[in-house]
Amino acid sequence: MPKEQANWSPYDNNGGSCVAVAGADYCVIAADTRMSTGYNILTRDYSKICKLADKCVMASSGFQADVKALQKHLAARHLIYQHQHNKQMSCPAMAQLLSNTLYYKRFFPYYSFNVLGGLDNEGKGCVFTYDAVGSYEKVGYSSQGSGSTLIMPFLDNQLKSPSPLLLPAQDAVTPLAEAEAIDLVKTVFALASERDIYTGDKLEIVVINADGIRREYMDLRKD
Amino acid sequence: MQIFEYNGSALVAMVGKNCFAIASDRRLGVQLQTIATDFQRISKIHDRLFLGLSGLATDAQTLYQRLVFRHKLYQLREERDMKPETFASLVSAILYEKRFGPYFCQPVIAGLGDEDKPFICTMDSIGAKELAKDFVVAGTASESLYGACESMFKENMEPEELFETVSQALLASVDRDCLSGWGGHVYVVTPTEVKERILKGRMD
Numbered sequence: 001m002p003k004e005q006a007n008w009s010p011y012d013n014n015g016g017s018c019v020a021v022a023g024a025d026y027c028v029i030a031a032d033t034r035m036s037t038g039y040n041i042l043t044r045d046y047s048k049i050c051k052l053a054d055k056c057v058m059a060s061s062g063f064q065a066d067v068k069a070l071q072k073h074l075a076a077r078h079l080i081y082q083h084q085h086n087k088q089m090s091c092p093a094m095a096q097l098l099s100n101t102l103y104y105k106r107f108f109p110y111y112s113f114n115v116l117g118g119l120d121n122e123g124k125g126c127v128f129t130y131d132a133v134g135s136y137e138k139v140g141y142s143s144q145g146s147g148s149t150l151i152m153p154f155l156d157n158q159l160k161s162p163s164p165l166l167l168p169a170q171d172a173v174t175p176l177a178e179a180e181a182i183d184l185v186k187t188v189f190a191l192a193s194e195r196d197i198y199t200g201d202k203l204e205i206v207v208i209n210a211d212g213i214r215r216e217y218m219d220l221r222k223d
Numbered sequence: 224m225q226i227f228e229y230n231g232s233a234l235v236a237m238v239g240k241n242c243f244a245i246a247s248d249r250r251l252g253v254q255l256q257t258i259a260t261d262f263q264r265i266s267k268i269h270d271r272l273f274l275g276l277s278g279l280a281t282d283a284q285t286l287y288q289r290l291v292f293r294h295k296l297y298q299l300r301e302e303r304d305m306k307p308e309t310f311a312s313l314v315s316a317i318l319y320e321k322r323f324g325p326y327f328c329q330p331v332i333a334g335l336g337d338e339d340k341p342f343i344c345t346m347d348s349i350g351a352k353e354l355a356k357d358f359v360v361a362g363t364a365s366e367s368l369y370g371a372c373e374s375m376f377k378e379n380m381e382p383e384e385l386f387e388t389v390s391q392a393l394l395a396s397v398d399r400d401c402l403s404g405w406g407g408h409v410y411v412v413t414p415t416e417v418k419e420r421i422l423k424g425r426m427d
Contacts, residue, residue: 150367150369157395191373195369
């Protein structure tokens with residue numbers, strides 16, 4: 001008798017796209033608010049963005065149950081860190097913690113595609129991009145999720161980051177002003193909503209700068 | 224092993240003001256190995272009609288030979304060139320003939336029709352036509368091309384601006400796809416001339 005395969009999967013893909021752009025003294029993190037399963041929409045109003053620390057925000061697309069579990073785990077670890085060190089975790093420190101947390105579940109991964117954005121200890125914007133098992137890289141901009149293949153080439157064209165292998169080391173952050181970067185992010189999501197069925201409804205933009213964190217919303221196509 | 228990703232390809236066609244542009248990458252590979260860096264994916268059917276074929280290279284070549292044959296017969300019988308819309312229907316019919324053993328190709332057809340009106344269309348491997356007013360894409364880099372074209376496209380672009388737009392969109396997209404690249408071929412066709420240009424891109 002031929003061997004039967006399990007046709008139940010513990011994972012699901014709730015779709016959506018996330019983008020983050022780092023500037024000289026700000027960081028823009030954005031994600032759409034649509035949550036779907038298969039060809040159906042579960043809700044038009046779900047936030048994929050989570051504030052992990054004062055100057056550190058994470059946007060994740062993929063399987064939102066795993067994302068929620070990951071966010072809870074990181075929040076708990078951050079609280080412990082605050083008790084032990086009497087200060088908030090910096091963005092690069094949180095980046096390493098996220099990587100280790102993801103790799104811990106290397107053989108039953110969190111189905112979560114993350115971008116971490118924030119300000120580093122000197123107040124400069126930084127963006128870290130991850131795969132599902134914790135491989136990460138500090139970059140000037142990144143996108144993850146269902147629309148990322150549509151968005152990345154456009155961001156490459158507009159924000160062309162110098163190679164991290166160049167010597168002397170060149171800044172990866174974009175020279176754009178904060179308002180221009182926000183406009184770019186809005187354009188990028190408008191274009192992703194046109195061609196990606198899992199991206200749309202509403203766009204949530206989080207901007208971190210020296211004054212703190214602020215949130216903005218924009219309507220996207222609902223089809 | 225995915226059959227459509229065996230050789231790697233990127234194709235895009237865009238409509239401008241009384242003109243069109245059709246562009247492709249230049250890489251021919253066998254899975255991860257690059258075999259040629261000057262592969263022609265776009266062929267001229269007649270002065271005002273171009274055909275690009277993405278997907279499996281052997282099927283692309285065979286299909287091209289069959290279509291040229293059919294067009295030459297048409298020219299002999301009708302004593303004129305085929306209109307782009309007619310040619311698109313011919314390609315669609317030939318692909319559907321092989322419905323249960325298809326050619327693993329996705330064609331992109333671009334031409335100037337009556338009154339110099341630009342015509343572009345693409346179809347899937349069994350001949351389902353998709354007529355578009357702005358741009359069409361095909362190949363392993365198609366998702367990246369959708370994103371790049373959607374953001375850079377404007378209506379009624381003049382030939383020079385259309386060339387710039389298509390080139391930027393093509394190069395940005397193939398740079399994010401491992402299986403396509405090594406530069407680009409761009410044809411910009413107006414009622415009076417055909418300009419073929421070769422783009423230098425990342426060689427990886």
